[in-house]
Amino acid sequence: MKQNYIITSIIKTKIGNFLLEFEKDNILKFLPTKRKAFLINGFAKNIENHINNYFSGKENSFSFRIKPNGTNFQRKVWLEVLKIKYGETCSYFDIANKISTSPRAVGNACAKNPCLLFIPCHRIINKNNVLGNYQMGINIKKILLNLEKEAR
DNA sequence: GACTACGCTATCC
DNA sequence: GGATAGCGTAGTC
Secondary structure, three states, rough: OOOOOOOEEEEEEOOOEEEEEOOOEEEEEEEEEOOOOOOOOOOHHHHHHHHHHHHHHOOOOOEEEEOOOOOHHHHHHHHHHHOOOOOEEEEEHHHHOOEEEEEHHHHHHOOOOOOOOOHHHHHHEEEOOOOOOOOHHHHHHHHHHHHHHHOO
16 A cells, blocks of 8 residues: 655744644645754755745745645635635635635634645634634734735 | 634613 | 623534
């Protein structure tokens, strides 16, 4: 049986270190971590370059393949989130309408997003233009949205 | 059954 | 008009 190995790297970014987990060229996880940075191979290095370009406003979309682990419902939400363009925002309510569910459930799924930045859940805000919440805290959410707004 | 990264409504100042 | 509280909601653990 053919086996794909899951590889882990820790990537250094402007807003802190991220744990990157990938299998071949599919990103499985991209989450904040306190561990020290280390790069294991060229693919991780490549991702680090793209992430840093993103943070300096030079890059506004990622072309990596992602393979997030989650329930059918979560994947449905994440797929919808992927459609939100750079510099734009969408409300939990809008996403809920598109896939016929409730905003509460959308927030629930976003909180379990394993690929931060690649699945741009920071672009989802409350209906009344309040930021809502974020895995890394609303400050980071604010930074990301401002970055995208200014770089556009 | 408890817990949400929400949204609406009622009810206070 | 604002702040706050309560409740409905749908999905997850």
